[in-house]
Amino acid sequence: MAKKQSSAAKAAALKAKQAPSLLSVDPVVDPVFAQGAIRSYLVTDPAPTLLKKRSLLGSNEWILIAVLLVASYYVRMYNLSYPKSVVFDEVHFGGFARKYILGKYFMDVHPPLAKMLFAAVASYGGFKGDFEFKSIGDYFPEGTPYVLMRQFPALLGIGTVLLAYFTLRSSGVRPVIAFATSFLLLVENSNVTISRYILLDSPLLFFIAASIFAWKKFEIQTPFSAGWFKSLIATGVALGLALSSKWVGLFTVAWVGLSCVYQMWFIVGDLSVSAKKVVAHAFFRGSILLGVPALLYLFFFAVHFQVLSKEGDGSAFMSSAFRAGLEGNSIPKNIIAQVGLGSTVTIRHIDTQGGYLHSHEHYYPAGSKQQQITLYPHLDSNNKWFIEPYSNLTVYNETFVPLTDGMKVRLKHINSGKRLHSHDEKPPVSERDWQKEASCYGFEGFAGDANDDWVVEIVSHRTPEGEARNNVIALTSVIRFRHAMSGHYLFSSEVKLPEWGFGQQEVSAASSGRRALTHWYIETNENPMLSQSEARIINYPKLTLLQKFTESHKRMWKINQGLTDHHNWQSEPQEWPLMLRGINYWVREHRQVYLMGNAVTWWTVSSVIAVFFLYTAIQAIRWHTGSQIATDKNVYNFNFQAFSYILGWGLHYLPFFIMGRQLFLHHYLPALYFGILALGHFLELFTGYFLARSQFLQRFGLGLVTIFVALSAVFYINYSPLIYATNWTKDQCKRSKAISTWDFDCNTFHGNISEYSIDEAASLTSASKIADDLLKKVEEAHETPVAEPVQQVLKVEEPAAEDPVAEPVEEVVEVIDVSAQ
Numbered sequence: 107m108a109k110k111q112s113s114a115a116k117a118a119a120l121k122a123k124q125a126p127s128l129l130s131v132d133p134v135v136d137p138v139f140a141q142g143a144i145r146s147y148l149v150t151d152p153a154p155t156l157l158k159k160r161s162l163l164g165s166n167e168w169i170l171i172a173v174l175l176v177a178s179y180y181v182r183m184y185n186l187s188y189p190k191s192v193v194f195d196e197v198h199f200g201g202f203a204r205k206y207i208l209g210k211y212f213m214d215v216h217p218p219l220a221k222m223l224f225a226a227v228a229s230y231g232g233f234k235g236d237f238e239f240k241s242i243g244d245y246f247p248e249g250t251p252y253v254l255m256r257q258f259p260a261l262l263g264i265g266t267v268l269l270a271y272f273t274l275r276s277s278g279v280r281p282v283i284a285f286a287t288s289f290l291l292l293v294e295n296s297n298v299t300i301s302r303y304i305l306l307d308s309p310l311l312f313f314i315a316a317s318i319f320a321w322k323k324f325e326i327q328t329p330f331s332a333g334w335f336k337s338l339i340a341t342g343v344a345l346g347l348a349l350s351s352k353w354v355g356l357f358t359v360a361w362v363g364l365s366c367v368y369q370m371w372f373i374v375g376d377l378s379v380s381a382k383k384v385v386a387h388a389f390f391r392g393s394i395l396l397g398v399p400a401l402l403y404l405f406f407f408a409v410h411f412q413v414l415s416k417e418g419d420g421s422a423f424m425s426s427a428f429r430a431g432l433e434g435n436s437i438p439k440n441i442i443a444q445v446g447l448g449s450t451v452t453i454r455h456i457d458t459q460g461g462y463l464h465s466h467e468h469y470y471p472a473g474s475k476q477q478q479i480t481l482y483p484h485l486d487s488n489n490k491w492f493i494e495p496y497s498n499l500t501v502y503n504e505t506f507v508p509l510t511d512g513m514k515v516r517l518k519h520i521n522s523g524k525r526l527h528s529h530d531e532k533p534p535v536s537e538r539d540w541q542k543e544a545s546c547y548g549f550e551g552f553a554g555d556a557n558d559d560w561v562v563e564i565v566s567h568r569t570p571e572g573e574a575r576n577n578v579i580a581l582t583s584v585i586r587f588r589h590a591m592s593g594h595y596l597f598s599s600e601v602k603l604p605e606w607g608f609g610q611q612e613v614s615a616a617s618s619g620r621r622a623l624t625h626w627y628i629e630t631n632e633n634p635m636l637s638q639s640e641a642r643i644i645n646y647p648k649l650t651l652l653q654k655f656t657e658s659h660k661r662m663w664k665i666n667q668g669l670t671d672h673h674n675w676q677s678e679p680q681e682w683p684l685m686l687r688g689i690n691y692w693v694r695e696h697r698q699v700y701l702m703g704n705a706v707t708w709w710t711v712s713s714v715i716a717v718f719f720l721y722t723a724i725q726a727i728r729w730h731t732g733s734q735i736a737t738d739k740n741v742y743n744f745n746f747q748a749f750s751y752i753l754g755w756g757l758h759y760l761p762f763f764i765m766g767r768q769l770f771l772h773h774y775l776p777a778l779y780f781g782i783l784a785l786g787h788f789l790e791l792f793t794g795y796f797l798a799r800s801q802f803l804q805r806f807g808l809g810l811v812t813i814f815v816a817l818s819a820v821f822y823i824n825y826s827p828l829i830y831a832t833n834w835t836k837d838q839c840k841r842s843k844a845i846s847t848w849d850f851d852c853n854t855f856h857g858n859i860s861e862y863s864i865d866e867a868a869s870l871t872s873a874s875k876i877a878d879d880l881l882k883k884v885e886e887a888h889e890t891p892v893a894e895p896v897q898q899v900l901k902v903e904e905p906a907a908e909d910p911v912a913e914p915v916e917e918v919v920e921v922i923d924v925s926a927q
Contacts, residue, residue, distance in 0.1 A: 128166055128281040129808075133159050136739040142377045150369070150376045152326050157333075160276055160326060170285045171271065178267040178292045182260040182301050187253045189831050191245045193699055194691035196304040200239035200255065203228045203304070207235040210418030211432055213658075215666040217403065218410035219350035220309040225413075227251075227258045243694055252304070259308035263301025266308070266779075267292045269315040273783060276322040277747045279790045282808070286815050287786030293822035294782070296703040296775060299691070299829050306352055307772055313348035314358050314776050318754070318783070320344050321362055325369075330386065342394045346402030354776055357761060359399060361754045366391050407655050422483055423459060423661045426629060428654060430646035436485060438630045443642040445493070445578040447507040449633040450520060452489045455481055455598050456584065456625045459661075460611035462489035463526075463596075463626070465519045465546040471606055473531045477524055477546035481598050481611035490520040490630075496559045496590070506635035509578040511564040514590055516554055524548040525558040526596075528589045533614040535601055540618040542594055559590035565625055580631040581644055586624045589615050595624040669767040679762040682774035683712040686847040689771055693854055696862070697831040700850040701771060703778070704825075706818040711781035714788045718752055740795040748787045754780035833862045 135156050138149040162168065192200065198214070199221055205212045206225035214221070231251025238244075246252045270291050274284035291297060300307040324337035345362060349355030373379055373387055417434040430437045438452075445451060453463040461483035468478050482489060496514045509515070517526040527547035534543065548554060566575050568584040578585060587596040597616035602609050616624065633641075649657070675689045688702035725735050725745075736742045759777035762769055793807040824842060827834035828850060839852035856862060 128163065128170070131159075131163060131280055133275070133278045133280060134739045134743045135159065137742050140378060147375055147377050148372055149378055150373050151329060151378075154328075156326050157328075160278065162275070163281065167281050170281055171268065174267055174271060174285065174288055174292065175264065177289075178264045181292060181298055182263045183257070185830055185832075186256045186260060186302060189692055189694065189697075189699065190252075191243050191692075191694065192239055192241065193303050194242060194305070194689075196252075197239055197242055199224060199306060200228075200252070200304045203255070204233070204235045204237070204239060205418060206413055207233060208418075209414060209416045209433075211414040211416065211420045211424075212418050213420035213423040213661060213665065215662050215669070216306060216352050217350045217406065219347060219406045220306045220352070222406070222409065222413070223309060224255055224258065224304055228255050231255070242692065255304050256302060259301050259303065259305065262308045262312040263297065266297070266301075266312045266315045269312070269319045270779075270783065273315070273319040273322050274786045276319065276326060277750075277783075277787070278743045279786050280794060283786060283790045283793060283811070286811050287782060287789060289815055290704075290707045290785070290818050291779070291782050293819050294704045294707050294778075295822055295825055295829055296688075296701055296772070296778075298822070299699070299701050300772060300775065302829070303691070307775060310348060310351045310354060311775060311779060313344055313351055314355065315779065317341060317344035317348055317358050317362065318780075321365065329383070330390075335390075338390065338394050339398065342398030343402065345395065346399035349399050350403050350406040354758065354773075355399075357758045357776070358754075359395075361757045362395055364753060364757070365750060366395065404651075404655065407658070408651055411651070411654050423665070425459065425657060426454065427646040427649055428657055431648055431654075437646065438485075439645055440643050441580050441629070441645065442631045442633060442636060443579050443582070443644045444506070444633070444636060444640075445509045445580055445583075445628050445631050446633055446635065447493055447495055447509065447515070448635055449493045449509070449628075449631050450490055451493060451580075451628045451632075452630045453491060453517075453626050454629045455611075456627060457620075457622045458598055458600050458611065459483075460598055460600070462486070462629070463491065463613065464489050464610065465522060465524070465526075467522055468606070468608075470534050470543070470545065473534060473543050474529065474545055474547075476527065476543075477519075477522060478534075478603075478607060479526065479544045479546055479613045480603060480607060481613055488519075488521050491526070492518040492520055494518055504635075506633065506640070509562060511576055511578075512561060514559055514561050516558045517560065517587075519546050522546060523550065525554050526560065526587075527557050528592060528594060528615040529557050530592070533612060534607070535603060535612050536599075536614060538616075538618075541597065541614045541616045542592065544596060544613045544615050556591050557589075560596070561588040561590055562586075563588055568625065578628060579644075580628040581646060582627075584625050584627055587626065593617065596626070597624050599623055666767060671768070673768045673770075675770065676768045677771055679759065679769060679774075682759070682771060682777075683708075683715075685709070685771070686845070687771070687849055690850070692831065693851065696854060696856050697833070698828060698850055698854045699831050700828040702825065702828065702848065702850070703771075704818055704821050705844065706814070706821045707782065707785075708778070710814070711778060711785050714785050715752055715755060715781060717788075718748055718784070722749075738795070740791060744787050744791045744795075748784050751780045751784035751787070755784065833859055835859055 135153040138153065139146050140149055162171075202212060202214060202221045203225040206222060207229055228251055231254040232249070233251050233255075234249075237247055237250040267288055271284050271288040274287055275281065279287070297311070300311075320337055320340035320343075324334065324341055327334035327337055341362060345355065345359050347355075348358050370384075370388060370391075374384055379387075415433050417429070417432045417436075421429050421432060421435070426437050429435045430439075455461065455463070458481070460481035462481065462485075464480050464482035464486065465477055466480075466488050469475050470478055493509060494516050496516050519525070524546040525548050527545050528542055529545075531543040531545075533541045547558070562578060563586040564575055564578065565584040565586060569575050570582060573579060574582040577583075589595070592615065594615035594617045596613065597619055598611055598613045599619070601612045603612055675687075677687055681687065685703045685705060685708045688700050691699035691701055693699075729735050736745050755777045758780060759774065762773055789811055793804060793811060826832065827838075834855045836852050836855050836857050839850070839855050843850075843852070
């Protein structure tokens, strides 16, 4: 019995000795080349042992993963309840979550998934939408589950760290180096900051990380196996989630697409793969990697439209047809279809969404100084126009005369009695030679003149076939108004009038410009010449999902392109790899939240990317001179994986150079994630290849990696007051400004740490006093008669009808501009 136990112990010891350690494991296999009739070729099917080599090793490796989990949980969850007020873009994304809960339609430049997830978390926490997230610094009241809402991105931040580890293991990095690289992400200051607040960046980065991991798992699967299909579908799903959170996900789709093209090049050249399998590769990769994200993207927008079923502040950006499908809308209904002489109409501009042709009894300060013509986005009696004949010889007061293509008419403003007019004057704001002023002109008893005459033209290519192309039909016919004397067309672009024009949209008469900006349609129509039996009633058609989807994307793109105003905390793409400045998130109570990266990690990533470009150039020269390159399996895997990740870095970074909108440091974070993964392969090559020939050198190399990770951790700790808004002194702050462009404000902080204790004591005293005062007021309320509320209501004044109303796009740009989208 004792001998059997001794034999078993020896076998177990031998097995343990033979099992690879966390450092000695070899996750790389030799590339296989075969000889064809004319040339050699790379065998693209993964080696049967590759998947096993890159699987987790057991309990020892799970310990590393557990350490990452516990450490990242502490780093990202620490004191999430502070600040107890709105931070940075929580103004927007907390506010959007509120609107989902209330069901009120809003407009944003980002797809809906991440915002809907925040809304779901808030709803789970009991949020009823009673806090508006109106301004940075607004304190959260009791009942707003802001901590729970912040925990959601924090959990996704933890998941991103773990995904980085699993991704590196799948791409051929040993456990110890994968752990060190993931730890760099764990203590990367900017990644910690974005994962602590109600922002879209953490969900986006998590879904991008999931896409990369799924793709790397796919690369090591046997083609057309169950694991291959599973990983391919998982990649498609993750890409769909990333794309549905932010349009940056398009860059990740492009990365997977180019990786596919790169791999297909070698598959086509692999003579062991039949033509049938090549076609199958192309079909399954293309259909799943494009089809699944597209379907998910459309599905989440369908949910978005379903949830936001009520009128809201974003409705003004949408067409009347879109708004007609929202609950509580004020869009006109049951409109008489036939438009004719004697009709009282409202005329809506199509392409700018500026609103209705409008006039009011205010005058241009220069030019003709006649009554203003504008576009006004809201329903108003000043939008009403009377269609009358250009000549009194035309009889229309006894019978209905339809408005036809080519008919000359005049448009009389109902409220002022003046007519739509144009003449040889420059418009009030635009100074192009091809634009002339449009105004309202006339006086009591004046019959009008030739400058009041306009020819109605039906735009056939934008009007459905049938009657609407001959006779003007409300809601259906797209029309133009040509000034009979000058040949100019009634025109409007997004140019706004200054304060004297109430910020409304300029209307002019134009001989050039984009043709679509001269297109209008009749929205409301009343004509006393039509009896009830003769009048056909029409309404806006119910839009399909694809029509809503298309219209919302046009608006999103337009608003996104309009974010061009200068922002105090914006930065340029060329500054990001050097991390020259950050973003101020929150300043209050002598504390600050300031987004900045971990300079140790950040600058090292930038350095290794520059080194890789130099290395690639040298290798290309060597290859052209006939030298053999990448013959070692470790170098071959490094080349393949580093190229893949740096391609991802470039695709998520370089497009920002051609964008005209405001840009901020956090736009670089997806590219940085790819860079950190590339850094992991540099560390792997450094410790596992160049130093593997000597155990001493390898240990020395691992020591250098340890020191590097420790320096990164020290940087994180030193600058953590800017992440967590904890106590810091002015002197500590000034000593921490390694470069002058880091513009966090050292004057924010106290001169001495002890002053924070005084503040806290004063805050407690103040809170106690407020509670006492409130208690006294409650007691007094039982004895004091309450004033009649009607008296207060009577003091409220109704806004004047002509109060300045900002055009919707300006309104949103202003809201978005207060912080960085």
